Amino acid sequence: GILGNAGLGLEYGEERINSTNLGKHNRKHKSIFMDESKDLNDKLSLGLSFRTDDFDSFDQAYTGSTNLRYRVSDGKYIHLGISRSMRIPSFTELYYSDTTTLGNASLSAEKSFNYQTGYDYKKEKLSAGFTFFFMQEEDFIDWIKRTSAQAKWQVENITEAEVSGIENYLKFKIKPNLTLDSNYTYINKCINDRGYIYKYGPNYIKHLINNMFSLNLPFGVQTIGLTYKKKPSRRGWFLLNTRLSYNLNKISQFFVEVSNLLNVEYQEIEGIPQPGRWVESGLRFEW
Numbered sequence: 001g002i003l004g005n006a007g008l009g010l011e012y013g014e015e016r017i018n019s020t021n022l023g024k025h026n027r028k029h030k031s032i033f034m035d036e037s038k039d040l041n042d043k044l045s046l047g048l049s050f051r052t053d054d055f056d057s058f059d060q061a062y063t064g065s066t067n068l069r070y071r072v073s074d075g076k077y078i079h080l081g082i083s084r085s086m087r088i089p090s091f092t093e094l095y096y097s098d099t100t101t102l103g104n105a106s107l108s109a110e111k112s113f114n115y116q117t118g119y120d121y122k123k124e125k126l127s128a129g130f131t132f133f134f135m136q137e138e139d140f141i142d143w144i145k146r147t148s149a150q151a152k153w154q155v156e157n158i159t160e161a162e163v164s165g166i167e168n169y170l171k172f173k174i175k176p177n178l179t180l181d182s183n184y185t186y187i188n189k190c191i192n193d194r195g196y197i198y199k200y201g202p203n204y205i206k207h208l209i210n211n212m213f214s215l216n217l218p219f220g221v222q223t224i225g226l227t228y229k230k231k232p233s234r235r236g237w238f239l240l241n242t243r244l245s246y247n248l249n250k251i252s253q254f255f256v257e258v259s260n261l262l263n264v265e266y267q268e269i270e271g272i273p274q275p276g277r278w279v280e281s282g283l284r285f286e287w
Contacts, residue, residue: 005038008032009032009033012030013029021096022103025094028056029055033049033051033052036049043070043071044069046066050064061109063084065081075121075122075123077119079119081117083113083114084113093107093155101153102152110140111138111139114133115134116131116133118167127170130169131168134163139157139158140160141157142203144158144196145196146196148197158191158196159194161192164188165187167183167185168183169181179213180212180214181211181214182210182211185205185207187204187205187206188206202233204231206232208227208228208229210225213225220246220247222244224241226239227239237264237266239262240260241258244256251286252285252286254284255281255284257279258279259280260274
């Protein structure tokens with residue numbers, strides 16, 4: 001009716017930790033959130049959301065979003081969006097301490113404003129689209145030294161950063177039983193770093209490519225995934241993953257999944273090697 005599709009929710013959460021390094025801490029939060037989506041006419045749709053979070057150890061936070069979608073013609077859409085988000089510090093960022101690293105119990109929450117616009121195309125066998133985005137970050141958190149003479153890495157709120165990029169996706173039904181899902185993301189981040197020295201360097205993904213082939217078999221599904229990641233000032237890495245599922249009956253299936261099939265050596269965070277080839281199998285039940 002007048003409201004379209006409206007939603008209202010309440011949330012309560014509590015985190016606790018008892019650590020020889022981080023100490024004993026707990027924090028609670030209460031949230032109220034609502035959302036609204038409505039077709040204004042046969043071409044224009046509006047989406048709204050609002051959320052308030054009350055943390056017992058941080059100021060009350062307000063986040064939300066506004067989205068518009070315009071149907072140019074059948075299967076062709078333009079969309080616009082503005083949103084605000086936030087993240088409170090982790091216990092590690094607040095309280096961790098060792099001989100080289102020091103947390104900061106005075107950290108503020110990260111905040112960001114996000115703007116995006118894009119285009120979507122949908123037909124029977126093909127879905128594709130792209131989105132341009134721009135984000136303004138405030139008080140984002142990182143481990144730094146103000147000078148090379150500083151003894152420990154200290155986690156602090158950095159003043160601000162500007163993030164821009166593009167996302168695009170493609171889903172194509174090559175054959176009745178074979179589908180390709182592909183997406184690419186490019187991100188560029190400009191930080192007002194004030195000459196700080198960063199422990200991990202620029203730690204965001206500059207280039208991310210995912211391709212997934214799904215083959216429906218008479219007895220189950222075979223998937224093959226190819227992923228490429230590249231961080232600033234570092235070599236990229238390529239990962240091959242695969243999964244085969246076998247339907248035992250209507251509610252259960254047996255699966256074998258292999259991650260990093262080529263046993264590539266790579267580091268998501270520089271200096272911390274990630275696992276090599278990883279094989280997992282098991283049973284899955286669905287009712």
